[in-house]
Amino acid sequence: DTVLVDRPTFAGALVAFSMQRPVFVGVDIESDGSDVPGMRLKLEELQLKGKKPKFIYVVPDFQNPTGITMSLAKREALLDLSYQFDVPIVEDSPYRDLRYQGETIPAIFTLDQRREGGRVIGLYTFSKLFCPGMRVGFNIGPAAVIERMTHIKEGNILNTPKYNQDICTAFLEDMNFEAHISKCQDYYREKLAIFLETMEEYFPPEMGVTWTLPEGGLFLWVTLPGHIDTDELFFDAIEHKVAFVPGEQFYGEKPDHNHMRINFSFVSKEQLAEAVKRLAECIRKRL
Amino acid sequence: DTVLVDRPTFAGALVAFSMQRPVFVGVDIESDGSDVPGMRLKLEELQLKGKKPKFIYVVPDFQNPTGITMSLAKREALLDLSYQFDVPIVEDSPYRDLRYQGETIPAIFTLDQRREGGRVIGLYTFSKLFCPGMRVGFNIGPAAVIERMTHIKEGNILNTPKYNQDICTAFLEDMNFEAHISKCQDYYREKLAIFLETMEEYFPPEMGVTWTLPEGGLFLWVTLPGHIDTDELFFDAIEHKVAFVPGEQFYGEKPDHNHMRINFSFVSKEQLAEAVKRLAECIRKRL
Numbered sequence: 001d002t003v004l005v006d007r008p009t010f011a012g013a014l015v016a017f018s019m020q021r022p023v024f025v026g027v028d029i030e031s032d033g034s035d036v037p038g039m040r041l042k043l044e045e046l047q048l049k050g051k052k053p054k055f056i057y058v059v060p061d062f063q064n065p066t067g068i069t070m071s072l073a074k075r076e077a078l079l080d081l082s083y084q085f086d087v088p089i090v091e092d093s094p095y096r097d098l099r100y101q102g103e104t105i106p107a108i109f110t111l112d113q114r115r116e117g118g119r120v121i122g123l124y125t126f127s128k129l130f131c132p133g134m135r136v137g138f139n140i141g142p143a144a145v146i147e148r149m150t151h152i153k154e155g156n157i158l159n160t161p162k163y164n165q166d167i168c169t170a171f172l173e174d175m176n177f178e179a180h181i182s183k184c185q186d187y188y189r190e191k192l193a194i195f196l197e198t199m200e201e202y203f204p205p206e207m208g209v210t211w212t213l214p215e216g217g218l219f220l221w222v223t224l225p226g227h228i229d230t231d232e233l234f235f236d237a238i239e240h241k242v243a244f245v246p247g248e249q250f251y252g253e254k255p256d257h258n259h260m261r262i263n264f265s266f267v268s269k270e271q272l273a274e275a276v277k278r279l280a281e282c283i284r285k286r287l
Numbered sequence: 288d289t290v291l292v293d294r295p296t297f298a299g300a301l302v303a304f305s306m307q308r309p310v311f312v313g314v315d316i317e318s319d320g321s322d323v324p325g326m327r328l329k330l331e332e333l334q335l336k337g338k339k340p341k342f343i344y345v346v347p348d349f350q351n352p353t354g355i356t357m358s359l360a361k362r363e364a365l366l367d368l369s370y371q372f373d374v375p376i377v378e379d380s381p382y383r384d385l386r387y388q389g390e391t392i393p394a395i396f397t398l399d400q401r402r403e404g405g406r407v408i409g410l411y412t413f414s415k416l417f418c419p420g421m422r423v424g425f426n427i428g429p430a431a432v433i434e435r436m437t438h439i440k441e442g443n444i445l446n447t448p449k450y451n452q453d454i455c456t457a458f459l460e461d462m463n464f465e466a467h468i469s470k471c472q473d474y475y476r477e478k479l480a481i482f483l484e485t486m487e488e489y490f491p492p493e494m495g496v497t498w499t500l501p502e503g504g505l506f507l508w509v510t511l512p513g514h515i516d517t518d519e520l521f522f523d524a525i526e527h528k529v530a531f532v533p534g535e536q537f538y539g540e541k542p543d544h545n546h547m548r549i550n551f552s553f554v555s556k557e558q559l560a561e562a563v564k565r566l567a568e569c570i571r572k573r574l
Contacts, residue, residue, distance in 0.1 A: 003307045015441065016442050016443065018442065019439070019443070081408045093483075133448055133449030133450060134448060134450075135444065135445070135446070135447070135448040135449075136448075152306070154302065155302045155305065155306045156304050156306070156443050156444070157302065157443070157444055158299060158422070159422070160422070161420055161421060161422040161448055162419075162420030162422075163420060163421075163450070163451065163454075164448050164450065164451070167450075212383050243548060257357075272357065
């Protein structure tokens with residue numbers, strides 16, 4: 001089977017899909033989301049070979065690992081591809097509610113519902129919008145697909161722990177969902193702002209380092225000059241007691257080596273600023 | 288791949304293994320556990336075809352669905368097969384601590400440790416010995432196998448929910464494990480006794496119905512005259528507001544149709560007696 005993905009894309013999804021040993025076809029992501037014309041070309045190439053991807057996998061909102069959000073126009077265009085080539089879209093959106101600025105863009109699932117529907121499978125989780133370690137998720141999609149997913153899940157883990165489902169039910173029924181999300185947004189918004197400010201201070205343009213400007217989510221993506229291998233840089237960073245995820249893991253095929261995924265959600269504001277300073281030192285040594 | 292199993296065996300394992308589309312080779316279980324000479328014959332047959340099962344799967348303690356326990360002699364003999372044919376044993380033992388009478392028999396894993404070791408993978412869970420719905424399990428086996436299982440688990444569900452692991456840790460550290468197990472044993476022992484008494488009362492020998500006599504666990508296995516299909520009987524039973532699991536689901540291949548798995552652990556003592564009475568009525572109608 002073939003799966004069409006962004007380059008880079010969520011490493012956990014690549015690992016999960018890998019259990020079925022698919023061929024990943026990747027297209028470089030752009031600052032406003034998937035390169036839809038690039039994906040069209042791949043679909044045409046595959047079509048000539050008589051092949052059709054099993055699905056297109058995207059994380060349209062504050063993508064893991066880049067923090068990039070797909071524009072409305074691209075969501076519609078991606079949906080066009082789905083209809084034209086008869087390939088479903090798997091829309092993974094764990095961070096969707098964690099928007100810190102700008103307007104929420106309709107989910108591809110929603111856009112599909114406004115047309116014929118049935119082309120999009122939506123993946124969501126309580127682990128990001130309620131609290132981590134919950135491991136309770138929910139899916140939307142055609143009934144036949146959800147039923148099949150239920151069977152696969154049953155084969156793998158029988159079912160989701162009862163207590164965790166109960167905790168999530170209580171969260172939805174008894175807590176103020178809007179107030180909770182709003183609190184999370186304020187909390188992360190401030191951290192992201194500090195992170196970006198410190199990046200500007202310690203990574204002046206002449207360093208040749210660039211980064212994405214997420215409007216939400218938990219990550220951003222830093223691109224270093226091409227000769228710096230972030231797999232190696234990682235060990236320097238660890239020695240300076242700062243960590244990131246080397247970009248290599250986020251590629252279905254032909255990984256780039258000069259990227260880092262930075263998580264700004266967990267550490268304190270003070271630690272964030274210090275971490276950026278230390279990272280800058282490590283990178284300077286390799287320029 | 289081929290997997291060697293008892294007939295019948297745990298349906299959940301069959302479903303889990305089925306995800307890799309194996310061929311199940313089944314050997315009828317005996318009242319003291321797996322038919323080891325029968326399994327030897329199957330291994331020899333496969334060997335002649337140049338085939339070797341991926342593993343032998345057994346539930347040696349109070350087997351699901353039959354409640355049968357494998358004797359010490361058979362455990363050693365099964366281990367002999369494992370060494371001779373170089374086929375690992377997967378020992379699934381969720382009910383091991385729920386013994387209501389008789390002596391605990393060493394786990395096959397333990398017997399293997401007394402020889403060379405490395406032949407047995409042990410599967411355990413907190414869902415039966417602590418409380419249901421916990422969905423936290425633990426495995427023992429060669430480090431390389433456990434590492435591989437960890438990766439597969441990571442691909443499937445990333446990790447076990449943190450809270451559930453914490454609850455199980457607290458159970459082991461802060462609760463009196465022995466006292467808890469002893470309480471569970473008393474609770475289930477009484478139910479099993481009532482169940483067996485009522486069975487003797489409502490299923491006189493001339494009915495041609497037989498059942499296993501488990502020394503522990505949560506189930507027993509009832510065998511009806513061959514012409515009664517328990518898949519059909521199930522609907523009669525449901526109408527009389529009593530349920531069982533039709534035996535058919537517990538076969539890797541060539542299912543038998545005249546068995547029922549009965550769970551005596553959940554309902555009250557009064558309900559148990561009434562349930563047996565109603566089941567007997569349903570069966571009488573089909574004799």
